Amino acid sequence: MSEPWPVQLCVMLQCFKRLQQQPACRRTLSALGSLYGARKPYNTVIDVTWGDIHRAGVKPLSFVRQVLAACLDPTLLNSDKLPADARQRAQRLLGGCVGGSVGSYTATAGISEIVHRISEFITRRDGGVPSHPENIYISPGSQWALTNILKILVNSKSAPQTAVLTPLPCHSTTTLSITSLGAVAIPYNLSEEQGWALQMEELHRALEFAKGVYNPVALYVINPGNPSGHVQSRKSMQDVIRFVSEKRLFLLADEVYQDFVYGEHEFVSYKRVLAEMGPPFADTVELASFHSVSKGFTGEGGLRCGYVELVNVDPAVMKYIYKMFSMDTCAPVLGQFALDLMLNPPQPGDPSYPLYNVETRNIKTAVANNVKRACEVVNGLPGFCCQPVQGGAFAFPRLYLPPKAIQKAKEMGMQPDTFYCLRLLEETGVFASPGCEYGLKEGTYNVRFCILTPEDTMEELLGRLTSFHTQFMKDFS
């Protein structure tokens, strides 16, 4: 190797600090990991910084990809290489495209038949609670839709400054969106000791803090949580709804991980809880709920597609929401198709059902096992403690670092959990994210890693993590 190791590392660290673990930096670190792979006792980097099931090694669902292939190359509609139901579905989807091509723009809110089927899905999911297609917008990813809604909510010129209450910890994309629009993110602490539960006292405290200094307009919740893995109870959700109603806040519910819920836990949507609370809440609380094709078993993050459903939004404002979405023209058509396939998968009796069922069951089983194993292993290590992963794509264990490690990190000018993760990457090729990226209470350190990998990858990861962690704690004792 021609480059002196310490110099390169310093560059990476500066990059890391300044960009706060933006994907550009992830890539750099990933490159670092693989570049030095030859010298290491590992030859692959296990990148679990993304909530990306395909990157983690899980194969795309065959049915979804068969349908998309036939939509891209319609000569395949007549090919026996693809099952009949996939071809029929492709035909039907192409019928909703102007000119029968995935290359055409669609209506602003998405292909109308797909938007209708989304509203039907929502009604089915929510035990019959009605959903209206005109309140649904398909977008290039759920974060894109969230940004559009924030653009309506946030007045960057207002004094006092517009504020949005956000959980701490919270994935950084949303907080970056909020600040880049000229608003401020006011954190409310999730309680790690209570499995990262949302505490009403914390919401009250955060709001009190905000009032007078800022103009709080919205409350952002993530359920199931990212990075926390917490799944909210119905009661907790009702409390939140009462809170936003009383305190006059717009509720932004990020529900993209709704298909990943483990053990005894169940996902119930904010829309459903709201509807079941009846008037006055059901008719008045303003809610935007977000879903995505990026998560779930489909995991097609690269196709960039999600949707927002708006509830109780002022009809006069809806006109402007339309305008905001129209500037983007439309969501990518393949993404819209994948979304439709996710919400309307093969049914028993369909030729593709057996394979679809096997593939999704395998993913479900693997992930459930990963959750179990990750918690077992991590909780078995001294100085490491993982709250139960109730849902979502990540484990987010707490690190109890020895003072010497904390000291060393400070000397190197970085957060202790960053230091831990960098060492973990260099020495084992496991690439996880430091908790400081998500915002943590002062003096606490965590690590986030994706649990949506194949089972053997998780075992490999846990093996490497165990030997690294044991050594690390010894070295800094």
Added chain:
Amino acid sequence: MTENGVSPRAKVLTIDTMNPTVKKVEYAVRGPIVQRAVELERELSEGMKKPFAEVIKANIGDAHAMGQQPITFFRQVLALCSYPELLNDSTFPEDAKSRARRILQSCGGNSMGSYSASQGIDSVRQDVARYIERRDGGVPCDPDNIYLTTGASDGIVTMLKLLVCGEGETRTGVMISIPQYPLYSAALAELGAVQINYYLNEEKCWSLDISELQRALDEARRHCNPRALCIINPGNPTGQVQSRECIEDVIRFAAKERLFLMADEVYQDNVYADGCHFHSFKKVLFEMGPEYSNTVELASFHSTSKCYMGECGFRGGYMEIINMDSEVKAQLTKLVSVRLCPPVPGQALMDLVVNPPQPGEPSYDNFIKERTATLNVLAEKAKLTEQVLNTVQGISCNPVQGAMYSFPCITIPEKAIKEATDNGQQPDMFYCMKMLEETGICLVPGSGFGQRDGTYHFRMTILPPTDKLKILLKKVKEFHQKFTEQYS
């Protein structure tokens, strides 16, 4: 008051509490006339009787919607990327398979469903850089300056966001041509930036006069801080293709006045008129020597939505950033991360656009045949449109040198202008709405793009298939004559 005497809860988000700048946003291409067209389509499908059998949407630059066929090779590669089992299928050509394998290797988990880096897949950015170098006769391109985007619009809006700051008199001003593609005015309104209009010269085939740029700039300096100059070449809606001299003049102007240049070049392959050529701003800039090429800050934009591909639904695009301050570039990189990443199929498609079949490869002949046919047909339709519209008394159409639209000037009788104004409508909106209701033809009124006071236009795409286009043009002619008579 409700039944139990409680006041109904006022909404948190109302017209009064919402972001005031959003209220100023108008995007004519998807505005009220299109919404009415969609309604009419619905009414027709429900069996309502209309004076027309179908709605013809000549409002949006969507080639596939109007029957243009995709490039076979591109779709084959994308199908292979989507379902790699097809790599074992002998009906797909080898060159498509090797492109697909290469693309998949550059994707996380070998899947187009993985997120990519926010700036775009590395190997695609490198391929884009090499394409730009070839296009520009060897002028070097650094892949690090390439950002893949969700359509060109995403790149444009991101750059404007980066440029706009300040308050009151120091508020950023952005120069934009009149007429312009209304994404620019919408984005500037949303950002609360100052829109500085410079008028293109309709008498001289929509050309750009430096004196007009100067006039607009000097005027604007009195009340804002002009920082950027946007130019669309080939033009939308006007279709003009700027001469090399003009591009040099614009670069000199931007250098002298210290303006960031934004060159929207998404129609770069759509050049039809004899004697017209596309000259990229980047190439001209570098050929003007280091005095300019080392200093002028430029962003140029391209897309998979136009040219011969017409793949709007993929939302593919890129921007090349020249001479941007490195700290600002770091902020740009951070800003694009909010989008997570551009759609991967769009990135893959862009890779194919910049890396098409080469001579000797199995798919080459067919690719050239399809591309040539598509561009030739567009050229024919451009000419046809100009010719027919110019036979109509009261319609005057500049040559459609490039892009996908005609933007003729229409004479609207005084009576009609009055009726429109009485109804609170722009006269050309009034005209276009009437045309829609009577003929089913959906166009976009010139007021949506900007025009000189007292002049009226409409934008009509040249995209419908030739036989349909002929019918369309005939109906437009008939409507105009009828309308003129009715309001004389």
